[in-house]
Amino acid sequence: MPAEASGIVATLNHLFDQLSSTLDAKDVFISNAAHQLRNPIAGVVAMSEAVRSAKTIEDVRERSDELLVSANHAANLANKLLALERATEGFGQAQNETYDLVGSLRTLVQSHSETAKNKGVTVGFSCKLTALPVFADKTMVIEAISNLIENALLHAGPDLTSVECAVTKDWRSAVVSVSDDGRGLKPHEVEAALSRFGQVSPSDGSGLGLAIAKAVAEQHGESLELEPKKNGLTVCFRIAVDHSAHLTNVRAR
Numbered sequence: 667m668p669a670e671a672s673g674i675v676a677t678l679n680h681l682f683d684q685l686s687s688t689l690d691a692k693d694v695f696i697s698n699a700a701h702q703l704r705n706p707i708a709g710v711v712a713m714s715e716a717v718r719s720a721k722t723i724e725d726v727r728e729r730s731d732e733l734l735v736s737a738n739h740a741a742n743l744a745n746k747l748l749a750l751e752r753a754t755e756g757f758g759q760a761q762n763e764t765y766d767l768v769g770s771l772r773t774l775v776q777s778h779s780e781t782a783k784n785k786g787v788t789v790g791f792s793c794k795l796t797a798l799p800v801f802a803d804k805t806m807v808i809e810a811i812s813n814l815i816e817n818a819l820l821h822a823g824p825d826l827t828s829v830e831c832a833v834t835k836d837w838r839s840a841v842v843s844v845s846d847d848g849r850g851l852k853p854h855e856v857e858a859a860l861s862r863f864g865q866v867s868p869s870d871g872s873g874l875g876l877a878i879a880k881a882v883a884e885q886h887g888e889s890l891e892l893e894p895k896k897n898g899l900t901v902c903f904r905i906a907v908d909h910s911a912h913l914t915n916v917r918a919r
Contacts, residue, residue: 670845694825706740749809749878767800767807767840767905768793768833774808778815787819787826793833798840802886810882813875814844814901820875822848822898839888840907845900856892879903 713733720726738781775791782789800807811831826848834841851859861877879889879901887906 670762691798706736707737710740713751718855749806749874761803761805762801763804764799764801765804765832766797767842768798770804770808771811771831771833771842774812775815778812778819779830781790782819782829785819788828789815789819790828790830791832792830795833795835798833798835798907800840800907803882806882807905810879810903811842811844813878814842814903817875817901818844818846818848822846822850825849835907838907842903842905843900844903845895845898848896850891850897850899851894853894856894859892876901 705804710733713736717726717729717733720729771793772791775789779789813830815829818826822829824899825845829844829846832844832845876890876892883890883903883905886905888906890904891902893900893902
């Protein structure tokens with residue numbers, strides 16, 4: 667190879683490697699999606715047939731309710747799969763913008779709090795900062811934190827009474843922690859909990875919540891940390907602070 671061509675060849679080889687990795691990731695996603703959606707879709711079809719064959723109005727109503735549950739489960743799983751696929755597109759693909767993390771999370775926690783009340787669980791929010799500007803993909807970060815709260819509500823067990831979302835700031839990043847007082851995790855269960863479709867114990871969840879949060883953090887060049895405790899679990903999600911923004915004196919809404 668001529669010396670003057672070596673740089674171009676190296677660049678092309680790197681480009682082809684990236685393309686190959688992207689195609690492999692797409693193949694894995696399609697395979698996972700097909701496998702995971704098969705049973706929920708089959709359930710929707712079965713319940714649809716049950717509605718059609720119902721003999722009385724009461725049976726129709728009962729089976730229609732069951733059909734709605736099955737359809738919502740399938741739709742939720744599809745949305746989780748799409749969120750995971752977007753989060754794993756790779757660093758640099760995020761649609762970053764500067765926004766107030768505190769205000770966004772306060773609104774998110776309020777929406778989960780209303781739902782959790784029906785289960786006898788308190789979902790709270792704490793932050794000593796009035797506002798905290800970050801430069802990140804707002805949609806994906808909110809999706810990630812929402813998944814952490816949902817994960818606690820689904821997997822923390824019957825003794826769960828509270829979930830707390832807190833925001834702090836260290837020298838380089840914002841730290842969002844979601845803590846619960848439920849069953850927690852043993853150290854050897856952490857890897858399984860973080861894996862795609864991994865569940866430490868059977869539940870109605872998709873097994874994608876922590877995987878999505880981890881992928882979003884990594885997409886932004888940060889990390890997701892699980893801290894098992896004696897009673898419960900704390901999950902820490904880091905995101906870079908936008909030091910150029912001037913939102914620190916703006917009151918979060």
